[in-house]
Amino acid sequence: MSILENLQAIIGDRAIACDAIEGDRRGGDFMTRGHAPLAVVYPTSTEELSKVMALCNEARQPVVPQGGLTGLSGGATPGSAGMVVVSMDRMRAIEEIDVDAQTITVQAGAVLQTVQEEADAAGMFFPLDLGGRGSAQVGGLISTNAGGNRVLRYGMMRDLVMGIEAVLPDGRIISSLNKMLKNNTGYDLKQLFVGAEGTLGVITRANLKLYPKPASTVTAFCGLPDYAAALAFLRRARSALGGTLSAFEAMWADFYELATQEARRPLEGRYPIYVLLDALGSDPDADAARFELMIASAIEAGEVEDAVIAQSTRETLDFWKIRELPAEFNRVFAPHIPFDVSTPTGSIGAFRDDVDARLKAAFPTLGAIYFGHIADANLHIGIQAAHGEDPAAVKSVVYDTVRDWNGSVSAEHGIGTEKRKYLGFSRSPDELGLMAAIKLALDPNGILNPGKVL
Ligand SMILES: Cc1cc2nc3c(=O)[nH]c(=O)nc-3n(C[C@H](O)[C@H](O)[C@H](O)COP(=O)(O)OP(=O)(O)OC[C@H]3O[C@@H](n4cnc5c(N)ncnc54)[C@H](O)[C@@H]3O)c2cc1C
Numbered sequence: 363m364s365i366l367e368n369l370q371a372i373i374g375d376r377a378i379a380c381d382a383i384e385g386d387r388r389g390g391d392f393m394t395r396g397h398a399p400l401a402v403v404y405p406t407s408t409e410e411l412s413k414v415m416a417l418c419n420e421a422r423q424p425v426v427p428q429g430g431l432t433g434l435s436g437g438a439t440p441g442s443a444g445m446v447v448v449s450m451d452r453m454r455a456i457e458e459i460d461v462d463a464q465t466i467t468v469q470a471g472a473v474l475q476t477v478q479e480e481a482d483a484a485g486m487f488f489p490l491d492l493g494g495r496g497s498a499q500v501g502g503l504i505s506t507n508a509g510g511n512r513v514l515r516y517g518m519m520r521d522l523v524m525g526i527e528a529v530l531p532d533g534r535i536i537s538s539l540n541k542m543l544k545n546n547t548g549y550d551l552k553q554l555f556v557g558a559e560g561t562l563g564v565i566t567r568a569n570l571k572l573y574p575k576p577a578s579t580v581t582a583f584c585g586l587p588d589y590a591a592a593l594a595f596l597r598r599a600r601s602a603l604g605g606t607l608s609a610f611e612a613m614w615a616d617f618y619e620l621a622t623q624e625a626r627r628p629l630e631g632r633y634p635i636y637v638l639l640d641a642l643g644s645d646p647d648a649d650a651a652r653f654e655l656m657i658a659s660a661i662e663a664g665e666v667e668d669a670v671i672a673q674s675t676r677e678t679l680d681f682w683k684i685r686e687l688p689a690e691f692n693r694v695f696a697p698h699i700p701f702d703v704s705t706p707t708g709s710i711g712a713f714r715d716d717v718d719a720r721l722k723a724a725f726p727t728l729g730a731i732y733f734g735h736i737a738d739a740n741l742h743i744g745i746q747a748a749h750g751e752d753p754a755a756v757k758s759v760v761y762d763t764v765r766d767w768n769g770s771v772s773a774e775h776g777i778g779t780e781k782r783k784y785l786g787f788s789r790s791p792d793e794l795g796l797m798a799a800i801k802l803a804l805d806p807n808g809i810l811n812p813g814k815v816l
Contacts, residue, residue: 365400365401365417365418365421365423365446366379366400366401368417368421369401369403369414369417369446372410372413372414372417373403373404373405373406373410373413373414376403376404376405376406376452377401377402377403377404377414378401378402378404379400379401380398380399380400380401380402382398384402385398385399386398387431388402388428388431388440388447388449389439389440390431390436390439391431391432391433391434391435391436391437391438391439391778392431392432392433392434392494392692393433393434393435393436393700393780394435394436394439394778394779394780395439396436396439396440396441396442397440397441397442397443397444397445398440398443399426399440399444399445399446399447400443400444400445400446401446401447402446402447402448402449403446403447403448403449404449404451404452405448405450405452405453406452406453407453408527408529408535408566408567409535411448411529411564411566412529412533412534412535413533414448414533415529415530415531415532415533415564416532416533417533418446418531418809419531419532419533419807419809422807422809423446423809424442424444424445424446424809424810424812425445425446425447425448425531425564425809425810425811426438426439426440426441426445426446426447426448426560426811427447427448427450427501427505427560427564427565427810427811428447428448428449428450428502429450429470429471429498429499429500429501429502429503429505430473430494430497430498430499430502431497432494432497432498432502433502433506433775433776433778434700434702434775434780435506435559435772435775435776435777435778435779435780435781436778436779436780436814437505437506437559437560437776437777437778437779437811437814437815438502438560438778439778439779441779441812441813441814442813448564449471450469450470450471450499450501450564450566451471452471453469453470453471453566454469454471454472454473454476454499455468455469455472456468456469456472456476456477456480457469457567459480459481459484459486459572460541461484461485461486461572463541463542464486464571464572464573465524465541465569465570465571465572466480466481466486466488466569466570466572467539467541467567467568467569467570468500468567468568468570469500469566469567470499470500470501470504470564470565470566470567470568471499471500471501472499472500473495473496473497473498473499474490474491474492474494474495474496474498474499474500474503475495475496477500477570478491478495481572481575482575485575486572486573486574486575487572487573487574487575487576488522488570488572488573489512489515489516489522489573489608490503490508490510490512490516490518490519490522491510491511491512492508492509492510492511493686493688493689494689500565500568500570501564501565501566501568503519504519504523504526504555504556504565504568505555505556505557505558505559505560505565505776506519506557506559506774506775506776507519507520507556507557507774507776508774509735509738509740509773509774510735510774511608511609511611511640511685511735512608512609512640513735513737513738513740514607514608514609514610514735514737514738515605515606515607515608515609515642516573516608518774519556520553520556520557521571522570522571523552523556523568523569523570523571524540524541524542524543524552524569524570524571525538525539525540525541525552525568525569526538526539526551526552526555526556526565526567526568526569527539527565527566527567527568528555528562528563528564528565528566529563529564529566530562530563530804530805531562531563531804531805531807531809531810535566536551536563538551538552539567539568539569540552540569541569554800554804557776558815559776559777559778559811559814559815560810560811560814561801561805561810561811561814561815561816562800562801562804562805562810563804563810564810574644576642576643576644577643577644577645577646578641578642578643578644578645578646578649578650579640579641579642579643579678580640580641580643580649580650580653580671580672581638581639581640581641581671581672581677581678581681581682582638582639582653582657582669582670582671582672583628583629583636583637583638583669583670583672583681583684584629584636584637584638584639584657584660584666584668584669584670585629585631585632585633585635585636585666585667585668585669586633586634586635586636586637586665586666586667587633587634587635587664587667588634588635588711589635589710589711589712589714590711591635591664591665591666592612592635592637592665592711592736593707593708593711594660594663594665595637595660595665595666596610596707596736596737598656598659598660598663598665599639599641599656599660600737602652602655602656602659603641603652603653603656604652606641606642606643606649607639607640607641608640608641608642609638609639609640609735610637610638610639610735610736610737611637611638611639611685611733611734611735611736612635612636612637612710612733612734612736613635613636613637613638613684613685613732613733614634614635614636614714614731614732614733615632615633615634615635615636616729616730616731616732617636617687617731617732617733617744618633618636618684620687620694620695620731621684621685621687622684623694624694625680625683625684626680628670628680628681628684629668629669629670631667631668633667633668637666638681638682638684638685640678641653653671654671657669657671685733688700688733688742688744691744695729695731695744695746696746696748697746697747697748698744698745698746698747699744699745699747699753699756699757700742700743700744700745700775701742701743701744701745701760702740702741702742702772702773702774702775703740703741703742703743703760703761703764703769703770703771703772703773704738704739704740704741704769704770704773705739705741705764705767705768705769705770706739707736707737707738707739709767710734710736710739710741713741713763713767713769714732714741716763716766716767717743717759717760717763717764718730718732720759720762720763721745721756721759721760724755724756724759725747725749725751725755725756725759727748727749727751728745728746728747728749728751728756729745729746729748730743730744730745730746731743731744731746732744735773738773739773740773740774741773743760745760757784761781761784761787764784764787764788765787765788769788770788771784771785771787771788772788776815777814777815778814778815779813779814782813782814782815782816785815785816794816797815797816798816801816
């Protein structure tokens with residue numbers, strides 16, 4: 363029997379051969395293209411997936427886990443022909459919301475926006491948020507340790523995962539589901555799967571942390587004279603807003619100009635740097651007054667040259683639409699090469715100037731725009747290589763600069779295939795050796811997501 367027939371013997375018509383359309387959809391993620399898979403499997407339970415994995419392991423059949431396919435590093439892209447894709451699209455259940463434990467228990471295929479909405483309906487708040495919210499699944503978010511817009515207050519996905527259930531490459535089910543904040547019973551196995559990009563196991567369920575629902579959101583869009591002012595403004599906002607500061611997004615001028623070609627400009631003047639900031643609080647009147655005072659004092663100190671505070675939810679969404687331009691990059695900034703690097707917050711301005719100078723020296727016609735979650739030490743670089751520039755040469759310039767600054771080649775999108783060559787710029791040989799040993803221990807036959815990360 364063929365591998366497909368064997369899979370169908372386990373889960374019937376939820377193992378399908380790929381036709382041209384499905385093969386095209388499943389052959390790549392948001393940024394990369396690979397190979398159409400041999401077959402796609404849609405398990406509906408952990409037990410079913412366990413049988414699928416045991417069969418594939420026995421047959422030495424390579425398997426690629428896929429979530430919402432919004433990844434930006436090639437982690438979910440089949441790297442060669444003949445692979446089996448495991449899709450979590452039929453495991454989307456929201457199983458439980460526990461208001462006392464402040465947790466939500468979900469299947470790994472649950473979509474981020476659904477988790478946010480279900481938490482909201484229960485009077486709670488799931489804080490992780492990013493542009494791919496309408497498609498990205500919990501399993502994918504955990505596997506890439508996704509960050510997004512509210513990391514400075516609530517942390518990355520790693521900080522929001524309390525428990526995980528996963529199926530190992532040989533079919534064993536590891537249940538580290540857990541709703542207890544304090545649980546010091548040996549190695550924290552769930553963390554092995556966070557950021558592993560589907561190379562150590564397929565995540566099937568998770569307990570995620572919830573927070574009290576904020577009663578107020580105050581948002582401002584500001585124009586600043588330089589990066590030093592952005593740092594001073596960040597320090598001020600952190601201390602003056604008493605822990606309610608939830609987003610602090612920097613956008614350099616070229617990003618703002620591109621983003622406002624199709625959107626309303628919140629600020630008419632032109633500034634070297636723009637900052638979009640959000641504070642989520644519990645007392646609408648007091649929160650708004652404190653926020654306004656903080657902005658006024660930043661203007662007085664010369665950190666901010668102009669600012670507008672959103673007066674409605676519509677206006678808040680309009681401000682955020684500018685920051686969410688990257689979702690449109692494939693349309694308005696193609697062909698596009700994305701970077702998500704990090705250096706410590708204090709040095710991002712100088713790092714950005716250095717990388718920009720090196721890029722312009724090497725590729726005078728290249729388009730480069732800069733933006734990022736600077737409070738999280740995360741700078742995004744968007745490159746438009748529209749004049750035949752070699753992507754590999756562009757990557758070398760950026761990652762060489764990251765290495766010179768002792769930074770990280772991936773702040774939040776992961777390594778996948780796109781940054782594999784550069785992982786050694788940010789991790790030592792001993793660290794890489796330990797990662798390889800862990801991979802070998804969990805996946806001795808190398809069937810799960812081969813060619814990714816390591
Ligand atoms: C418009 C846009 C904006 C974005 N903004 C941000 C941002 O601000 N911050 C940020 O961090 N990221 C951002 N991202 C990328 C982000 O990494 C992904 O959105 C998300 O984390 C991946 O989820 P997914 O379900 O789409 O996973 P996929 O793309 O399907 O897969 C991603 C990786 O996870 C693995 N995987 C998927 N499901 C499972 C599972 N159940 N078990 C094991 N492995 C699995 C895959 O094998 C792959 O390696 C953005 C993406 C887009 C398109």
